Amino acid sequence: MLSVDEARARILAPLRPTASEIVALPDAWGRVLTGPIQARLTQPPADMSAMDGYALRAADGGAGARLAVIGRAPAGRPFAGQIGADQAIRLFTGSVLPDGADCVLPQEDVERDGDWITVREAAQAGRHVRRAGQDFCRGEVLMPGGVRLGARAIGLIAAGNHPWVAVHRQPRVAILATGDEVVMPGEPLADGSIVSSNAHALAALVRAGGGVPVVLPIAPDDPAAIASVADHLSGIDLLVTTGGASVGEHDLVQASLATRGFALDFWRIAMRPGKPLLFGQLGGVPVLGLPGNPVSAFVCALLFLSPALARLGGLPDPAPSAVEARLAAPVAANDHRADHLRAALATDSAGGLIATPFDRQDSSLMQVLATAGCLIVRAPHAPALSVGAAVSVLRLDGLGL
Amino acid sequence: MLSVDEARARILAPLRPTASEIVALPDAWGRVLTGPIQARLTQPPADMSAMDGYALRAADGGAGARLAVIGRAPAGRPFAGQIGADQAIRLFTGSVLPDGADCVLPQEDVERDGDWITVREAAQAGRHVRRAGQDFCRGEVLMPGGVRLGARAIGLIAAGNHPWVAVHRQPRVAILATGDEVVMPGEPLADGSIVSSNAHALAALVRAGGGVPVVLPIAPDDPAAIASVADHLSGIDLLVTTGGASVGEHDLVQASLATRGFALDFWRIAMRPGKPLLFGQLGGVPVLGLPGNPVSAFVCALLFLSPALARLGGLPDPAPSAVEARLAAPVAANDHRADHLRAALATDSAGGLIATPFDRQDSSLMQVLATAGCLIVRAPHAPALSVGAAVSVLRLDGLGL
Numbered sequence: 001m002l003s004v005d006e007a008r009a010r011i012l013a014p015l016r017p018t019a020s021e022i023v024a025l026p027d028a029w030g031r032v033l034t035g036p037i038q039a040r041l042t043q044p045p046a047d048m049s050a051m052d053g054y055a056l057r058a059a060d061g062g063a064g065a066r067l068a069v070i071g072r073a074p075a076g077r078p079f080a081g082q083i084g085a086d087q088a089i090r091l092f093t094g095s096v097l098p099d100g101a102d103c104v105l106p107q108e109d110v111e112r113d114g115d116w117i118t119v120r121e122a123a124q125a126g127r128h129v130r131r132a133g134q135d136f137c138r139g140e141v142l143m144p145g146g147v148r149l150g151a152r153a154i155g156l157i158a159a160g161n162h163p164w165v166a167v168h169r170q171p172r173v174a175i176l177a178t179g180d181e182v183v184m185p186g187e188p189l190a191d192g193s194i195v196s197s198n199a200h201a202l203a204a205l206v207r208a209g210g211g212v213p214v215v216l217p218i219a220p221d222d223p224a225a226i227a228s229v230a231d232h233l234s235g236i237d238l239l240v241t242t243g244g245a246s247v248g249e250h251d252l253v254q255a256s257l258a259t260r261g262f263a264l265d266f267w268r269i270a271m272r273p274g275k276p277l278l279f280g281q282l283g284g285v286p287v288l289g290l291p292g293n294p295v296s297a298f299v300c301a302l303l304f305l306s307p308a309l310a311r312l313g314g315l316p317d318p319a320p321s322a323v324e325a326r327l328a329a330p331v332a333a334n335d336h337r338a339d340h341l342r343a344a345l346a347t348d349s350a351g352g353l354i355a356t357p358f359d360r361q362d363s364s365l366m367q368v369l370a371t372a373g374c375l376i377v378r379a380p381h382a383p384a385l386s387v388g389a390a391v392s393v394l395r396l397d398g399l400g401l
Numbered sequence: 402m403l404s405v406d407e408a409r410a411r412i413l414a415p416l417r418p419t420a421s422e423i424v425a426l427p428d429a430w431g432r433v434l435t436g437p438i439q440a441r442l443t444q445p446p447a448d449m450s451a452m453d454g455y456a457l458r459a460a461d462g463g464a465g466a467r468l469a470v471i472g473r474a475p476a477g478r479p480f481a482g483q484i485g486a487d488q489a490i491r492l493f494t495g496s497v498l499p500d501g502a503d504c505v506l507p508q509e510d511v512e513r514d515g516d517w518i519t520v521r522e523a524a525q526a527g528r529h530v531r532r533a534g535q536d537f538c539r540g541e542v543l544m545p546g547g548v549r550l551g552a553r554a555i556g557l558i559a560a561g562n563h564p565w566v567a568v569h570r571q572p573r574v575a576i577l578a579t580g581d582e583v584v585m586p587g588e589p590l591a592d593g594s595i596v597s598s599n600a601h602a603l604a605a606l607v608r609a610g611g612g613v614p615v616v617l618p619i620a621p622d623d624p625a626a627i628a629s630v631a632d633h634l635s636g637i638d639l640l641v642t643t644g645g646a647s648v649g650e651h652d653l654v655q656a657s658l659a660t661r662g663f664a665l666d667f668w669r670i671a672m673r674p675g676k677p678l679l680f681g682q683l684g685g686v687p688v689l690g691l692p693g694n695p696v697s698a699f700v701c702a703l704l705f706l707s708p709a710l711a712r713l714g715g716l717p718d719p720a721p722s723a724v725e726a727r728l729a730a731p732v733a734a735n736d737h738r739a740d741h742l743r744a745a746l747a748t749d750s751a752g753g754l755i756a757t758p759f760d761r762q763d764s765s766l767m768q769v770l771a772t773a774g775c776l777i778v779r780a781p782h783a784p785a786l787s788v789g790a791a792v793s794v795l796r797l798d799g800l801g802l
């Protein structure tokens with residue numbers, strides 16, 4: 001059996017980031033840049049006022065000095081002339097500093113009387129002026145490639161004067177639930193039926209990871225029905241199956257896909273929940289076979305599908321990032337399989353994370369999983385730990401998970 | 402001038418959560434439940450096998466015992482009869498436990514020979530059986546209202562047999578940028594022009610907060626043009642303006658909207674960046690006027706618009722949640738305005754957060770804002786702090802911001 005890290009490395013190895021597409025700037029939120037964005041202009045484009053007030057020469061602006069207001073320069077309408085001795089120009093936040101001026105006096109620091117101002121607080125050269133290029137200069141790289149764009153990045157790219165952005169296409173992930181007993185929510189239920197939850201949870205996880213889910217009709221436990229998925233993978237970057245990856249007679253995915261040339265890479269991982277995990281290639285499309293158990297499927301998806309989505313989507317570091325927390329309850333020694341304990345997550349008075357493993361860890365308990373704030377990662381053969389010990393946790397809060 | 406907390410309370414006070422709409426389960430990801438979701442069935446619906454193996458009576462399953470395999474029960478096709486003494490039924494993970502059986506022996510713990518099995522590892526009553534209702538029972542509340550649905554919640558609601566979900570309508574937030582100098586990215590630039598970045602950053606922040614942005618055409622510094630927005634607020638839950646909230650002659654939003662019955666609540670907050678913030682009501686629509694400076698606009702949006710979105714969207718606690726970090730560089734004493742220092746955020750070896758305030762805090766620096774991992778919140782009159790001191794930070798990483 002492979003370790004979790006080995007399995008992840010083998011899943012990621014054949015995956016390549018999707019190609020580029022051009023989207024309008026507002027549609028680029030949440031998308032991943034395929035290349036760096038360079039500023040198309042200098043910001044501020046000229047020396048500009050940071051205040052509503054008056055532009056002048058600092059040398060003329062001693063306390064008590066009297067200056068003639070010879071014009072005004074609203075933001076967007078620069079003053080065409082030049083400032084001379086003892087002259088001032090009325091301007092506003094964002095106005096271009098007129099030629100000859102070297103500072104701005106805020107309006108609350110002068111007294112105005114008709115076309116004259118009297119200085120109350122002495123001016124200082126350079127004060128309240130935003131220098132041309134102080135934020136960025138034309139040609140400067142504003143954002144590197146491989147970055148998922150948040151609101152601030154969108155604002156910065158707009159300021160760099162880009163109406164269009166080249167981003168990675170969203171990976172398309174087909175999801176195939178299998179099993180005679182599985183029915184869609186709201187469909188007629190027979191005795192022994194189980195309502196499909198995996199496909200929906202996984203589709204949402206794919207969306208959280210920036211992908212586009214394609215939920216296929218549920219396949220019965222029939223080799224021909226399962227195998228026919230091979231005919232419908234055009235435009236799909238990754239096929240995810242659930243169920244049928246274990247060792248029973250009804251675990252047909254592997255055997256069924258083999259009839260269509262499925263090339264198996266591996267199918268067992270030393271982890272819990274979720275030992276039976278399948279990975280291989282079907283006609284050039286990577287196939288990730290997750291367990292049928294919903295909790296196992298979700299944990300495996302977090303450990304393997306989310307990183308796969310990150311790699312396909314063009315993000316640089318696809319390993320799930322663990323953080324440290326302290327135990328609020330003891331945990332037993334672990335066996336040879338990496339374990340992922342469902343736990344509540346809280347913050348102590350000093351801002352540290354506190355993880356409380358739930359008593360019930362059975363992998364059938366979806367409700368326990370849904371309320372967990374994190375998974376406590378227990379390495380193979382990890383020793384028993386007492387309250388207060390440091391553990392590595394995978395956070396589940398705030399990620400759309 | 403109001404404090405940040407007072408201002409937020411006054412902004413939130415008149416806001417009411419949006420009404421309910423019904424969406425298909427897959428579209429409910431990221432949405433907020435208007436009411437609790439009850440399980441429509443019991444999960445598991447019957448006692449079920451947790452393994453591929455054989456159902457039997459534990460009393461018959463001592464090591465070395467020999468039992469007759471009298472049938473099979475694939476998942477979804479329960480065995481119709483009853484198990485008697487020294488009998489076993491072949492079953493699989495997810496199969497219903499047949500009447501009469503009280504345990505499951507995994508297939509690796511028996512030897513099979515035709516229609517007989519020989520027990521290798523003694524059976525134990527209840528072992529490898531998932532009890533009916535162990536996850537949840539019909540009628541049980543699976544999720545309370547007011548919860549934003551992640552992937553696990555979607556899976557749990559599916560398992561509860563709900564194909565449709567009642568969620569709050571997404572708040573529709575109109576965004577009006579004002580200013581003669583402001584042009585959309587890629588449009589012709591004149592001398593003194595500034596490319597619009599606020600509207601795009603704010604639209605993305607609205608999406609990150611679960612809302613739908615409606616970006617209005619940029620209004621020039623003309624009272625009639627600004628006032629005409631009052632005619633176009635049908636179906637809008639909140640109007641956000643940027644620019645024109647300060648004290649200069651060209652700060653026309655307040656005066657222009659006043660001609661259409663704008664009822665001002667307040668317009669100054671003791672904070673930095675972003676003192677000139679406007680709040681009021683225009684024909685029943687709340688209006689939040691943000692500063693024109695992009696950094697100020699974003700910080701004010703984080704402190705006031707995101708909570709407003711949460712309240713409109715039906716989430717229970719709309720205050721931005723601060724966490725504790727340690728300073729990696731000293732900070733000076735603060736004046737009477739709450740400050741929000743842009744800072745890098747890292748994690749130390751013990752898992753604690755480390756905030757390093759940037760040297761350049763000028764509110765014109767979009768690039769500095771875009772690279773910040775957090776804002777360090779400095780209360781009015783907070784004392785100078787040295788390296789290692791605890792500070793309260795608002796995280797900016799991982800929220801689509």
